Amino acid sequence: MDRKDLHELIAEGTGNAGNICQICAFRDGENIYEDSWRGFKSDDAVNINSVTKGVMAILAGIAADKGLFGVDDKVLDFFPDYQVRRGEKTIYDVTIKHLLTMTAPYKGKSEPWKKVCTSPDWTVSALDLLGGRKGITGEFRYATLGIQILSGIIENASGEKCIDFANKNLFIPLGIPEHSIHGDSSKEDQFDFFMNKGPRKNEWYSDPQDTVTAGWGLCLTGMDMARIGDMVLNEGRSGGRQIVSADWIGEMIKPRLKLGRMFGNMEYGYLWYKPYENKEVYAAIGDSGNIIYVNREMNISVGITGTFKPRIFDRVEFIEKTVLPVLPEK
Secondary structure, eight states: OOHHHHHHHHHHTOGGGGGEEEEEEEETTEEEEEEEOTTOOTTOBEEOTTHHHHHHHHHHHHHHHTTSOOTTSBGGGGOTTOOOOTTOOGGGGOBHHHHHTTOOOBSSSSOOHHHHHTSSOHHHHHHHHBOOTTOOOOOOOOOTTTTHHHHHHHHHHHTSOHHHHHIIIIIHHHTOOOOEEOOOOOHHHHHHHHHOOSOBOSEEOBOTTSOBOSSSOBEEOHHHHHHHHHHHHTTTEETTEESSOHHHHHHHHSOOEEOOGGGTTOEESSSOEEOOTTSOEEEEEOGGGOEEEEETTTTEEEEEEEOSOSOOOOHHHHIIIIIGGGSOOO
């Protein structure tokens, strides 16, 4: 397969490739491949869904590098005015590391999207879910709503809105366009944000407090994601500048949990996945096949964006079988 074949394969919409908007690959800080489909241009942003979590892990690292917090700090230390519910004890022991590894405990069996996403403050609503009678068990529990607490921690620790912190410390230094908050958070708007298959602005979804959504809702291009992946590949450096410390990158991608079949038996670090035990491959993965793929063995990063299409679990395989073979040799 060559580049033309790959373009036609995706244009035809074969299999799970039918929603792909953009693919971009970087090696050694250089853009070595880029293509777009479905009416998208290279600079059109897409809601990258849960890849947002991987970006939040980097922002947490930048905050930690600045001495704003440590991963073993207690979550409640950053919310001194939060009123803990009567009888709740577990919440006092939850740390930032628990959030980053998805081992924080939550009440209830499922995530109450309506309750949180119609509330006036999504961070406070997420805190209301934290804790429970079982205590801290170390069990992996994927919680898109729970990770919202991380946005609030960064804001309270830094004294600035998370969107401003991200623009100043990550996006602009990487050459990614400055982002703004989305603004609307009505039920109808949330539905449109997920389902609309047109290009988005350089924006980040936000709650009524103008706090960005930590688990989803960041809009980036394939090039933006490949650029972030290249920074991860180069231990936090980009363009001669240390964006986030090499130590943090090492901690972020270090496997801490072995996930089950539902998550492809991958390993998990700080909101980043390690798909194989025996390969230096890492990824930030989101719904609809959005992905930042980092291959240290080949020194290549790949960003893929896609519009809404549920249950796409094969993007790592797709990259390795169809994208990597068409990239120019070093």
